[in-house]
Amino acid sequence: MNGWILAIVQTSLLLLCAPLLTGWVKWIKCKLQSRQGAPPWQPYRDLFKLFKKEVVLAESASPIFRVAPYIVFGVTVLAGSVVPMFAIGLPTAAIADVIVLVGFFALGRFFLALAGMDVGTAFGGMGSSREMTISSLAEPAMLMAVFTLAMTVHSTNLASMTRYLLEQPLQLYPSFVFSAMGLLLVAVAETGRIPIDNPATHLELTMVHEAMILEYTGRHLALMEWGAMLKLMIYGMLLGDIFFPWGIADSFAPLPLLIGFLSLFLKLFLLGLSLAIMETGLAKMRFFRVPQYLGLAFILCLLGMLSHVILEIN
Amino acid sequence: MALNLVYLTIVAAFGSAVLPILFCRSTVASKLVAFILLGISGLSGILGGGMALLGKVDISAELPIGLPWLHCHLHLDPLSGFFLFLVSLISLMAAIYGSAYVREYQQGSQPLLPLTLFTGLFVVGMDLVMLADDAFSFMIAWELMSVSSYFLVAYQHQNETNRRAAFIYLLMAQIGGLFILLGYGVLASFSGAFDFSSMQAVELSPAWSSLAFVLALIGFGMKAGIVPLHVWLPQAHPVAPSHISALMSGVMLKVAIYGFIRFVYDLLGNIYWQWGVMVLSIGCISAILGVLYALMQHDLKRLLAYHSVENIGIIYMGLGLSMIFAGTNHLELATLGLIAALYHCLNHALFKSLLFLGAGAILQQSREHNLEKMGGLIKRMPVTAFCFLIGCISISALPPFNGFVSEWLTFQTALQGTILTNHILTALIPISAAVLALTGALAAACFVKVYGVCFLGLPRSQNCAEATETAYGPQLSQILLAALCLFFGVFPTWTVSQIENIAQILLPTGIPMATSHGWLWLTPVSSDVASYGAPMVFLGIGSAWLIVWLWLHPRRKKMEIRIAPAWDCGFGSLNARMQYTATSFTMPIRRIFRPVWFISENYQQPGENAPGGRYELKVGDWAWLKIYQLIGRLLLATAKRAAFIQGGNIRIYLVYSFFTLLFLLWVVSL
Incomplete structure (x- = not known):
């Protein structure tokens, strides 16, 4: 029973903290680019404002357009609830393994892309087409990385993966290094950050995610935006769980939980910092360069798998 | 009991073929008789097949028909029961759908009679293939299925494309049949008898057994549509009437899979892992090329036909993995792969029939088969749109629908590749899993395209702007199939435990771990390795959606939703031609x-x-351009060369006959 309560607490904390991570990345980026910048809690104000605003629907919008934000947000929350945040051994972790997690993101993306096509403007279709192209290249790379890790830890269950890695003595697996690099590239592509997509742009030639949600207003837009923030946070947690599992609580006692929470805070703080530095240093890539970028991610993951087969299987 | 029901299935299907001839004066009466009997056949087949599968039935029978020294042997076991269930389920749906759908043909130039006659015979053929327990009756039933479906493809023969597609289909079906016959020939020559039980008993040397395997792979692969033997599929499926396309794509391809499983697992028995590698690579190639070709199609039914190639590829991947594990004596994992493949057979039958029936409804109501002319149909045909959406989600392998479960099981099988001692295999199997991931993601892209272009946005043609919802029969069959897609997605544990009955016969082992944690959890290897709680996922998505909606709903009362034109960048009104098309997508x-x-x-x-x-x-299609056209040209050239013996002079022909006689006499005297 404790587990279920903790799972609910964890999911609500995820919901609460996600805007802060996005705000933090934005704030750091502004500082790095010598701009004043909105405070890190600005996304909360934005969401609050959007929830209060009136919804304007396009005349040509169908029910899909109105259902999509709820599905996208709901599925993302569900995906967040199965990823260990600051404790492992939660009952929700058994609902879905990493492959199902990828399936959740794909389901959300499916509806997001349909919503983009719904109104019948060129922008939406453009965004959907690009998003589906990018994701279809990113998904094999991501699963390849997951498979490599799963071969080492003999599980695709996130909680079991983390527990196994915690129990091992600290050692450097060559396959993990490659997979970490590959998964990082995929995470950048999947969360729509520079150099793949620019979350701050509204220029039709470059936008992907923003193009799909261009017609959204009010609470629908708020849900879509919040969903995107959650996704960033979930990917951050995922990278943390797999590659830096130290500090995560494996019992439900208060002290380990506190340590788990603080370590998560620190991990995401650093991850946000490096993301902001990367986004400041890089320029957005031309869309037709993306296949090469994701090809690199796939090759890295493949190398990870091969090095696992060659070096680590005795 | 189960066998009697199956007899009823066949008799009713035969009745639906033949009885309408008696009522040929009245189209309404013949139509009613045909479709009601087809429905009865479907219902009794569902019951009979289901009983055979759930009750682990194992009945043999011998009918005193056929050749004097070779009676017709019949056999019903869980494997045939499972596929009989599939065939009957989809033929029931076709019966519900068809009676309203064929109204279009009643006023047309064609009489309705050939359609009902050959539909009935087609279903009889498929049912008999499942029951056949000797090579002779198997081949008769197989040919009945092939030839009657030829007449269905050629039904609207006034169109040139239909005639051409039907001819290619018949040609390839016959060549495939020949390969299967040769495969049985190898087995029969060693066992000395045509019945399956003596074929099972005989032990073949690795070379002969591999030869029989390759013959069966080509023969059944021709019908199943693996690359590069798939070219008849995208030609034949679009031109047949839509409920027939659903039957052909949904279940006839599965009959080929049934034949392959029966041949390899049951008759050959001793499986080598090299065969598995072959099947796995064929599966990978078919899956990826099928989906890539599907992406570029603009004819809705042709696109769906290419997706059948993709899904057959996924089924072959599961089978290939299963055969690799069976060949290396990891029987539990072999069972898992087989279950994944069979589960995907079930799923593909459901969602592909659903999509073909939906495509037929669109075709009939909008008179458009080109995606580029569609758009905005969700407002004109809401029920079809909703069911089609479920079909799209299922085929894109997204949770919590059925397509996801079987792909997840295939992934889990592939992940256990580390258990193998052959390290090349250990490295290759994850790559096949990556191919599966790419296939799934591209399929999702393809169905976003299909749904977005066809149902969403603004109508791109007058016909689509004026389309109306279909009749109740087609709606009902689509709703039922959509509900089944959800059911088999949400209750995978129960389904897996039933499909396990088949594996227990073919590979004498089961996977007790998969279902040991109750109906909520599916844990194919063990609960530590991977688990999927499909009902929880469904509940989770539902409740997350409900909570958010309830939380936001009260706001709607305070603030009306404002309907306004879409944003047009200030350049004036948008029109349908400004949308993204299937080509640009x-x-x-x-x-x-x-x-x-x-x-x-x-x-x-x-x-x-x-x-x-x-x-x-x-x-x-490269396969068509580079392989088939080349073969066609070569054949024509050889025929031209050979034509020189055709002098037109009767004396020369008499000389030919004389020398042939001499030759034959010599042969006889040897």
Whole structure:
């Protein structure tokens, strides 16, 4: 029973903290680019404002357009609830393994892309087409990385993966290094950050995610935006769980939980910092360069798998 | 009991073929008789097949028909019961759908009679293939299925394309049949008898057994549509009436899978892992090429036909993994792979029939088969749109629908590849899993395209703007199939435990771990390795949606939703031609995977007859252009060469006959 309560607490904390991570990345980026910048809690104000605003629907919008934000947000929350945040051994972790997690993101993306096509403007279709192209290249790379890790830890269950890695003595697996690099590239592509997509742009030639949600207003837009923030946070947690599992609580006692929470805070703080530095240093890539970028991610993951087969299987 | 029900299935299907001839004066009466009997056949087949599967029935029977020294042997076991269930389920749906759907043909130039006659015979053929327990009756039933479906493809024979497609289909079906016959020939020559039980008993040397395997792989693969033997599929499926396309794509391809499983697992028995590698690579190639070709199609039914190639590829991947594990004596994992493949057979039958029935409804109501002319149909045909959406989600392998479960099981099987001692295999199997991931993601892209272009946005033609919802029969069959897609997605544990009955016969082992944690959890290897709680996922998505909606709903009362024109950048009103089309949607993918297709692009500058310029894109199939056309040219050239003996002079022909006689006498005297 404790587990279920903790799972609910964890999911609500995820919901609460996600805007802060996005705000933090934005704030750091502004500082790095010598701009004043909105405070890190600005996304909360934005969401609050959007929830209060009136919804304007396009005349040509169908029910899909109105259902999509709820599905996208709901599925993302569900995906967040199965990823260990600051404790492992939660009952929700058994609902879905990493492959199902990828399936959740794909389901959300499916509806997001349909919503983009719904109104019948060129922008939406453009965004959907690009998003589906990018994701279809990113998904094999991501699963390849997951498979490599799963071969080492003999599980695709996130909680079991983390527990196994915690129990091992600290050692450097060559396959993990490659997979970490590959998964990082995929995470950048999947969360729509520079150099793949620019979350701050509204220029039709470059936008992907923003193009799909261009017609959204009010609470629908708020849900879509919040969903995107959650996704960033979930990917951050995922990278943390797999590659830096130290500090995560494996019992439900208060002290380990506190340590788990603080370590998560620190991990995401650093991850946000490096993301902001990367986004400041890089320029957005031309869309037709993306296949090469994701090809690199796939090759890295493949190398990870091969090095696992060659070096680590005795 | 189960066998009697199966007899009823066959008799009713035969009745639905033959009885309408008695009522040929009245189309309504013949139609009613045909479809009601087909429905009865479907119902009793569902019951009979289901009982055979759930009750682990194992009945043999011998009918005193056939050759004097070879009676017709019949056999019903869980494997045939499972596929009989599939065939009957889809023929029931076709019966519900068809009676309203064929109204279109009643006023047409064709009489309805050939359609009902050959539909009935087609179903009889498929049912008999499942029951046959000797090679002779198997081949008779197989040919009955092939030939009657030829007449169904050729039903609207006034169109040139239909005749051509039907001819190619018949040709390839016959060649495939020949290979199967040769495969049985190898087995029969060693066992000395045609019945399956003596074929099972005989032990073959590795070389002969591999030869029989390759013959069966080609023969059944021709019917199943593996690459490069798939070319008849995208030609034949679009031209048949839609409920027939659903039957052909949904279950006839599965009959080929049934034949392959029966041949390899049951008759050959001793499986080598090299065969598995072959099947796995064929599966990978079929899956990826099928989905890539599907992406470029603009004819809705042709696109769905290419997706059948993709899904058959996924089924073969599962089978290939299972055979690799069976060949290396990891029987539990072999069972898991087989279950994944069989589960995907079930799923593909459901969602592909659903999509074909939906496509038929669109075709009939909008008179458009080109995606580029569709759009906005969700407002005109809401029920079809809703069911089609479920079909799209299922085929894209997204949770919590059924397509996801079988792909997840295939992934889990592939992940256990580390258990193998052969390290090349250990490295290759995860790559096949990556191919599966790419296939799934591209399928999702394809169905976003289909749904977005066809149902969403603004209508691109007058016909689509004026389309109306279909009749109740077609709606009902689509709703039922959509509900089944959800059911088999949400209750995978129960389904897996039933399909396990089949594996227990073929590979004498089960996977007790998979279902040991109750109906909520599916844990194929063990709960530590991987688990999927499908009902929880469904509940989770539902409750997350409900909570958010309830939380936001009260706001709607305070603030009305305002309906306004879509944002047009201030340039004036938007029209349907400004939307993204199917061609533009897939342009990035076309550019990335360019060498996969034969592409010819033609752009004409704006001129007098084309004020906006003209863009023409042709996407061809390399297999057709490079292999089949080459074979065709070679055949024609040889025929021309051979024609020189045809002198037209009767004396020369008499000389030919004389020498032939001499030759035969010599042969006889040897």
